[in-house]
Amino acid sequence: MAETRVKSFVLRFLLAQPLTYWKLLKYIDVDIPTVQKTLKNLLRNKILEYKNNLFYLTSKGREEAKDLGISVFNSAMCPECHGKTVTLSPFKWLVKEFESLTFERPKAISEYDQGYVDSTDTVARVIFMYQLGDIEGKNIILLGDDDLTSLALLASGFPKQVTVLEIDQRILNFIEKKAALKGWNNLEVIRYDVREPLPDQFKGKYDVFLTDPVETIGGLRLFLSRCVEALKGEGSIGYFGLTHLEASRQKWWNIQKDILEMGFTITDIVRGFHTYLLERDDILNLELKVVKEAPVEIKIPEVDFYTSNLFRIYAVNSPQPLVRGKVDWQRELYYDQEAYVTCP
Structure with missing residues (x-):
């Protein structure tokens, strides 16, 4: 239990x-x-x-x-990679470049369930993809990019093409501006609401997708469906994040069933890969259930406690989205009974 x-x-x-x-x-x-x-x-x-x-x-x-036979815990996690399986030592230049590019980034807003990842974790995700041969010469599509991973990908110089589908115009403007300053011409940014069908121009065109979906079962199914519809076919790759904080193992099981039904197998899960830099004051002020239903009176978080796990999936068959048409969802896209750090 x-x-x-x-x-x-x-x-x-x-x-x-x-x-x-x-x-x-x-x-x-x-x-x-x-x-x-x-x-x-x-x-x-x-x-x-x-x-x-x-x-x-x-x-x-x-x-x-x-x-119960329980003893003092001693961490055996690698002090170099912190469990991510890749080291940033050969790519310190990319961390520096990414941090420079994302200075004064748009503030995360709760309307779109935003919260961005630590910059070193964003670069580590790119390096993880590089390590597995999923970036060089690839066409990559991102569904949502409040983490600005597209800029890390472009700064690496590895992808052939990067496409960003994002609902927040502020983020699209920021990415486009930074890419223009760098003279990168292999970027495409489009304002897109995931509730709408995927436009035909993006279907079957990409080698790899990357998304950090909302964590309702319906929302995850929707995000992954839009992403897999954009992939070329067998052998295509997908990356997404999923927490343990707002996703029970029962929810994980349902998601894994969806992944199998879509024609994919899970090749990698790296625990605690992403640390989110949430506004700590907001955690108390927004009356989130993580605070309201806490067992004791608590103070502002002293650590960045919100983490997610990195999933990599591989298409063993032709990708089959489970959702194709328009959906008419509002807050239920973002919010369910396990959403304790998400605004109702």
Whole structure:
């Protein structure tokens, strides 16, 4: 059970040191509602205590850990790549160039469920794609680009063509302006609402897609359908992000079924690949469920707790989108019962 998994993680982490609510959310790979419920039960049963913004194990909690055979957690994560499987050492120039390009980027807005990724993570994603042969000489399409990954791709010099479909005109203008300053002529930017059918000019034209979809099941199905419809065929590649915070394992299972039905297999999942730089004050001010339903009174996050996992999928058959026509969705595109860091 997910609650049992949360409990074991809480015990092993807190045996090492007291932790804040936000760090526990970041470290435990289970959805927020389940973490909140488990923490409430552990507090009620005197396994945990909360003081000065930190969770501690009680003496009863330490005995519980001992009885369950749980020991102090020691991280075995690679200190160089931080679990991403690629190092940026040979590409420091690209990190520097990308950070220069994205200075004074448009502010993320909740209307489109935006939140951008740390710049080094964005470059690491490009390098991960490069490592697997998915960039050089490729036609790449991005559905949504508030992370400005298109600029990292263009700055690398590897892709043949980069196309950005994005609903936020501010982002399109920013990308187009930066590309013009650099003299890049292999970029196409189009304002596009994912609820509309994919225009014919983009169908079957691309080797690789990249998207960070909304995390409702319907929204994920819609985003992935639009993306796979843009791919050339068997052997095409897709990349997308998916959290554990707002996506339960049941949701993952449903998404994996969709991926198989679309003609793809999952080749890679890299945990915690992306760290999102959310506006920390907004986390409290927007009355999000991650705050409203927390088991204790909490303060502004002291860490960037919102992470997502990087998926790579491979077309073993001709890609088959599950959604083709127009959909008439509003906030239900973005919001479901697991959306705890998304505005209702």
